[in-house]
Amino acid sequence: MAPQAALEEVRRELRETFIDRDREIDGLLIALLTGQHILLLGPPGTAKSMLARRLCAHLEGARYFEWLLTKFTTPEEIFGPIDLPALEQGRYERLLQHKLPSAEVAFLDEVFKANSAILNALLTLMNERRFHQGATLLEAPLETVVAASNELPEEDELRALYDRFLLRFQVGYVDDGAFDRLLKLEEPAPVRNRLSRDDLAALRRRLVEVQVPSSVLNDVRILRRSLFKEGVIPSDRRFRNSLAVLRAAALLAGRDQVDAADLAWLGAVLWTDPEELPKVEAALAQIATGLETEAKRIQSQAKEIFAYALQPWPDPDSKARATLEAHTKLVQLADRLGQLGRQAESEGRGPGIIEQLKNELQSMQDSLLGAAN
Numbered sequence: 001m002a003p004q005a006a007l008e009e010v011r012r013e014l015r016e017t018f019i020d021r022d023r024e025i026d027g028l029l030i031a032l033l034t035g036q037h038i039l040l041l042g043p044p045g046t047a048k049s050m051l052a053r054r055l056c057a058h059l060e061g062a063r064y065f066e067w068l069l070t071k072f073t074t075p076e077e078i079f080g081p082i083d084l085p086a087l088e089q090g091r092y093e094r095l096l097q098h099k100l101p102s103a104e105v106a107f108l109d110e111v112f113k114a115n116s117a118i119l120n121a122l123l124t125l126m127n128e129r130r131f132h133q134g135a136t137l138l139e140a141p142l143e144t145v146v147a148a149s150n151e152l153p154e155e156d157e158l159r160a161l162y163d164r165f166l167l168r169f170q171v172g173y174v175d176d177g178a179f180d181r182l183l184k185l186e187e188p189a190p191v192r193n194r195l196s197r198d199d200l201a202a203l204r205r206r207l208v209e210v211q212v213p214s215s216v217l218n219d220v221r222i223l224r225r226s227l228f229k230e231g232v233i234p235s236d237r238r239f240r241n242s243l244a245v246l247r248a249a250a251l252l253a254g255r256d257q258v259d260a261a262d263l264a265w266l267g268a269v270l271w272t273d274p275e276e277l278p279k280v281e282a283a284l285a286q287i288a289t290g291l292e293t294e295a296k297r298i299q300s301q302a303k304e305i306f307a308y309a310l311q312p313w314p315d316p317d318s319k320a321r322a323t324l325e326a327h328t329k330l331v332q333l334a335d336r337l338g339q340l341g342r343q344a345e346s347e348g349r350g351p352g353i354i355e356q357l358k359n360e361l362q363s364m365q366d367s368l369l370g371a372a373n
Contacts (some may be wrong), residue, residue, distance in 0.1 A: 003202040004254065009193040010058045011252070017054060017188045018047060020178035027167050027268060028055050028146065030248040032200070034208055036241070037126060037145040037164055037228060039111070041152070042171035049238050052146035054109035060194040062143070063373065065103035078118055079131070086134070101131040104143045111147035112158050130250070142199075152273070166241050167268050170277070189372045203251065210247040211257040219263055219287050226283040235268045242269045263287065293370040295340055298333050299357050305329050327368045332340040334361045 001009070007029070014025045024040065028051060031038040040048045049066060056064040067078060076082070079101055080094035087093075096102045100122075106115075114122060115318045124132055145165075174182050195203075224239060243300050249262040267284055271277045309326035313319035341354045 003195075003199040003206075004251075005197050006193065007203060007252070008254070009167055010195055013191070013193050014058070018051065019182045019185055020174040021047060021051065021171075024051060024169055024171060026150065026249075026252060027169055027256045028052075028144075029252055030245055030265070031144045031146075031167050031207075032059075033203055034241075034244040035143065035167075035188065035204075036166040036244070037147065038167040038169070039162075039165035040146065040148045040169050040171045041150070042148075043150060043173070046171045046173060047144075048148040048171060049107050049109060052105060054188070054191075055146070056105035056195050057191045059104060059143070059200070060196045061139050062104040063098075063102060064107075065098070065100045065223060066107040066109070067100075068109040068292075069111060070116075071113055071115055073113070073115065073118065075117050075121065079121060080083040091134045096131075096138075099183075100142075101125060101133075102139050103137065106142065106146045108145060110149055111161070112149050112151065112153040114158070114161065119157060123160060123164065126161075136231065138290075141312050162272075163235070163238075166238070167269065169268055170274060202233070207244070207247050209256065210250050212246060213259075214242055216246065216258050216260065216263065217262065220266075221262070221284055223266065223287055226286065227280065230279045232271065232279050232283075232338050233277045234272070238269060240364060242266055245269055260287075271306060273345070295354050295357050298337055299360065302330055302333050302357075302362050302364060305333075306368070309368055323368050327365060330361055330365050330368070334358065334365070337361060 011025065011029060011302045014028075015022055017024060027038055028035075032055065040046075040051075042048065053064060053066070056062050069078075076094075078099065080096045080099040083091075083093040083095050092188065094101075100106050121131065125140055125142060126145055127141050131140050147165060153159060194333070220242070224234075227234065244270075245265050246258045246262045249265045250256070251260045253262075263284055267277070267281050272281050305326045309322050311322075313322060337354060337358050341358065
């Protein structure tokens, strides 16, 4: 099976297994494709750990590590116990088998309970995929960390850890519409489809080739300005890394080019505090529909004006006055539509429906002039 087909089958199977978790599933696959990490914020009992375990099960030969962190968690629990025979020979090394440094996929529950004794090694492992084994720096096979928490970190020392989760999702209980399906859901069937290491490598090579058109880059610039005005300040690194998310979203959809619809994924990237999420979503909605919404509003006004002029009038003079008034208003609307077209061009956008509506308004004006003659 081709790598893209294998990815589609894994995605389909995951969606069959989990109810009302399509976006989180796609987020997990995007994290895997990009080599990034994902944070799931929400209460217990929302299938967060099960999502991580099932993702790992769909990776051929992948090793899995899972741990619930508390303020008393020791480095030995995460990174392995001290190798006593090695210590007797003067080497400070750990037994890494079945611990985080040897895993491809990890699930860390209550991740922000990590203490300072764990934090530095964890950051190095997540950032660089490396682990200090005594005097040796080992390459770790880690593909992605899936983390869960009920709360955001308050301590400054944990902010760096928080920032390493490029994708962030708020996960709640299933909605009413999906609840009946949840009650009828059978136990998960054995995994049928897997991605091999070669599949994942091929998909990542293809990911680099996914094109990001200039119109999308312009939308990202506009989004950044809009968010800054609202006091939402994502870092330059986060914006830069967001392009990989857009490419992965396009690849997941089977496309070789990012389009405007993929920008919605930035809603999982560009917020820091959950209170910022509505502002990010509003800015994305404005980019997605702002100019077209205004254009459609102009179209609706034009149709009302045109219908007003064409209604039966009691005498020719009344009809002439109504026709002249309607024509003048249509010219004003056409000017406004022209401004929208120039704005779209300056922002690197396609004309969308604006050009079509310009032709529609011109046809209305011509029709009124023809009726007046």
